[in-house]
Amino acid sequence: xxxxxxxxxxxxxxxxxxxxxxxxxxxxxxxxxxxxxxxxxxxxxxxxxxxxxxxxxxxxxxxxxxxxxxxxxxxxxxxxxxxxxxxxxxxxxxxxxxxxxxxxxxxxxxxxxxxxxxxxxxxxxxxxxxxxxxxxxxxxxxxxxxxxxxxxxxxxxxxxxxxxxxxxxxxxxxxxxxxxxxxxxxxxxxxxxxxxxxxxxxxxxxxxxxxxxxxxxxxxxxxxxxxxxxxxxxxxxxxxxxxxxxxxxxxxxxxxxxxxxxxxxxxx
Amino acid sequence: xxxxxxxxxxxxxxxxxxxxxxxxxxxxxxxxxxxxxxxxxxxxxxxxxxxxxxxxxxxxxxxxxxxxxxxxxxxxxxxxxxx
Numbered sequence: 001x002x003x004x005x006x007x008x009x010x011x012x013x014x015x016x017x018x019x020x021x022x023x024x025x026x027x028x029x030x031x032x033x034x035x036x037x038x039x040x041x042x043x044x045x046x047x048x049x050x051x052x053x054x055x056x057x058x059x060x061x062x063x064x065x066x067x068x069x070x071x072x073x074x075x076x077x078x079x080x081x082x083x084x085x086x087x088x089x090x091x092x093x094x095x096x097x098x099x100x101x102x103x104x105x106x107x108x109x110x111x112x113x114x115x116x117x118x119x120x121x122x123x124x125x126x127x128x129x130x131x132x133x134x135x136x137x138x139x140x141x142x143x144x145x146x147x148x149x150x151x152x153x154x155x156x157x158x159x160x161x162x163x164x165x166x167x168x169x170x171x172x173x174x175x176x177x178x179x180x181x182x183x184x185x186x187x188x189x190x191x192x193x194x195x196x197x198x199x200x201x202x203x204x205x206x207x208x209x210x211x212x213x214x215x216x217x218x219x220x221x222x223x224x225x226x227x228x229x230x231x232x233x234x235x236x237x238x239x240x241x242x243x244x245x246x247x248x249x250x251x252x253x254x255x256x257x258x259x260x261x262x263x264x265x266x267x268x
Numbered sequence: 269x270x271x272x273x274x275x276x277x278x279x280x281x282x283x284x285x286x287x288x289x290x291x292x293x294x295x296x297x298x299x300x301x302x303x304x305x306x307x308x309x310x311x312x313x314x315x316x317x318x319x320x321x322x323x324x325x326x327x328x329x330x331x332x333x334x335x336x337x338x339x340x341x342x343x344x345x346x347x348x349x350x351x
Contacts, residue, residue, distance in 0.1 A: 146285050153293045157300050189280025196286045200293055 002035075002110040005117050005244075006135035006172075008159075010151030012122030014143045015179040018215055020119035021049045022226035022234075023139070026241035028083035029226075032114040035074065035084045037105075039131035040121035041097060044088035050077065051222025052085055061089035064101030070108050079227065084113070097130045106134050124158060134164055137173040139206060143180045144192040149200055152176075156201065175206035177240060182211045183256045194254060207240030209233050210253040298331045306330055313343065321347055 007020045017038075024036035037060060038046035047053040052075045058068035063086070070086075077083035086105075089096065109116055120131035132138060138159050142152040156174060165172045178194055185191040194208055209215075214231035218224065226237040232253050239249045279287075310330050317323055329344040 146289055149289055150292060150296070154296065154300065157297065186282070189282045192282050192285055192289075196282065200286070200289050 002106075002113050002116045003137065004106060004110075004135050005115065005137045005139060006120055006132045007117060007139045007141060008120040008128065008132055008155055009122065009141040009148070010124060010128075010155040011143075011148045014141050014148050015209070015215075016122070016141050017046050017049050017119055018219065018225060019139065019141050019177060019179065019209075019237075020046060020117050021224040022237040023241060023244070024115070024117045025050075025077075025080055025083060025224040026226045026238055027115050027117075027244075028077070028080040030241065030245065031082075033082035033084075033112070034115045034117065035086060035109050035113045036117040036119060037086045037131075038088035038119050039097065039127050040119065041088045041092060041094040041127055042090065043121065044090050046085065046119050047075075047087045048222060049219055050085050050224060052077070052087075053222070056087045059087045059089040059092075060105070061092040061096040063105055064096060064098065070105065079223075082113075094125070094127050097127060099130065099133065102130050103134060124154065128155075129158070129162060132159060132163055132172075135159075135172050136165070137175065139175045139177050140201070140203065141177050141179055142197060142201070144178060144182075144186070144194070144197055146192075149192065149197055152201055156203065174203040175244070176201055176203045177206045177209065179209040180211045181208050181253070183254055187256055194251075205251070206243055207236055208251055208254060209236045209240075297333070303332065306332075313345075317345055323348065 007016050007023070009016050020036055024034045028034045036046065038044050041061065047056050055075050058073035060073070062068040063070055063073045074084040074086055077085065106116060118131040118135065121127040140152050140155060142148050159172045159174060160166055163172050176198065178197055181194065182191055186193045194205065198205055210232050212231060212233035214228050214233050215225050218228055225231060225233050228234040236253055239252065242249050310328055311325070314323065314325050314328055317328070323345060327346040331342045333340050333342065
């Protein structure tokens with residue numbers, strides 16, 4: 001039985017797809033077999049972030065509607081072993097993701113991989129509800145910014161009431177992933193701190209991903225940022241993967257890097 | 269936050285953001301508690317209370333909050349001043 005993890009947020013543009021791509025890749029780098037699924041029907045982007053956009057032949061909706069088998073639709077990653085991508089449909093209606101269809105695809109995948117990562121669309125409409133419904137765990141991606149925190153709280157409410165786990169009397173295990181964190185602005189009092197966000201949302205912290213140029217560079221080239229092992233964001237994602245697997249890792253990149261006299265004088 | 273903020277009376281924008289969030293989030297959690305029956309429950313409680321004292325619907329507040337693994341359903345009825 002695979003472990004199903006939804007990456008969700010409510011608000012758009014906070015880093016759900018970047019996170020899905022990096023966590024899936026990170027888990028596969030650790031030797032697990034992983035499938036990462038794009039639930040954003042009509043606005044698929046996971047394929048671009050994973051760098052396999054030219055290899056999409058069949059998509060999630062094709063599999064649900066029986067036009068293709070799962071084997072035909074799963075795209076095998078060329079960099080990391082045992083990592084598979086299932087693209088969202090770009091043309092079909094978003095209601096094509098039927099609960100029965102999604103359940104069937106997840107059940108079939110469940111026998112074949114260790115982890116299923118569900119990349120949720122923004123909002124709390126049908127696609128987002130389908131992405132979270134069957135989840136065992138949820139990673140709530142949040143920016144240190146008022147609208148994102150409010151939306152995350154709303155999504156937490158849905159995770160606690162509208163998921164299969166909740167309906168069966170259990171609960172989805174929740175994790176907070178704070179992204180685009182800028183320690184310099186936090187120190188100046190211009191940005192909510194990780195403690196502030198944790199106090200409001202009151203869920204365990206999986207990781208803090210610093211604001212980093214490497215994220216855009218990674219998406220430009222279609223490489224999940226976790227593969228850029230020298231970058232701060234890549235390392236922060238690797239730490240998050242380790243914590244997801246139950247390892248203890250101290251949180252990094254929470255404080256501004258102190259510049260030395262030399263770089264302060266000459267700009268570095 | 270730097271030590272200088274202690275001496276500054278003006279709140280930083282991050283503190284303002286946190287305060288605003290705490291208020292709106294608490295309010296919305298009560299509204300979206302997942303229990304659709306709360307408005308009806310509130311009206312029925314009003315009927316019961318009205319048998320004994322004269323109160324308005326506005327005087328009854330219902331909040332659902334989470335404390336650890338328990339959900340707490342809280343009623344607040346503001347009684348009119350005694351004459």
